[in-house]
Amino acid sequence: MDGAMIETDTISSKFCRTDEFGLCPECGAVMNEVDRLKEGLYTFIWLECSKSNCDGQWLQKKPNSRFSGV
Numbered sequence: 001m002d003g004a005m006i007e008t009d010t011i012s013s014k015f016c017r018t019d020e021f022g023l024c025p026e027c028g029a030v031m032n033e034v035d036r037l038k039e040g041l042y043t044f045i046w047l048e049c050s051k052s053n054c055d056g057q058w059l060q061k062k063p064n065s066r067f068s069g070v
């Protein structure tokens with residue numbers, strides 16, 4: 001893979017993990033996709049923690065790939 005599109009400037013490893021694997025930044029549990037918005041070159045995916053006692057949320061920004069059907 002070419003990872004040239006990911007901006008890692010000041011993002012902590014904790015948040016990188018969330019972005020890559022969809023894990024809660026608060027507790028590390030798997031997150032559920034609750035909304036998805038395609039806008040221009042990017043798709044924004046809103047995630048919420050699957051644990052009912054956790055408030056973890058994450059907005060994931062993914063570049064729309066023109067090279068694969070994923």
Ligand SMILES: [Zn+2]
Nearest residue numbers: 024049054056
């Ligand atoms: Zn959580």
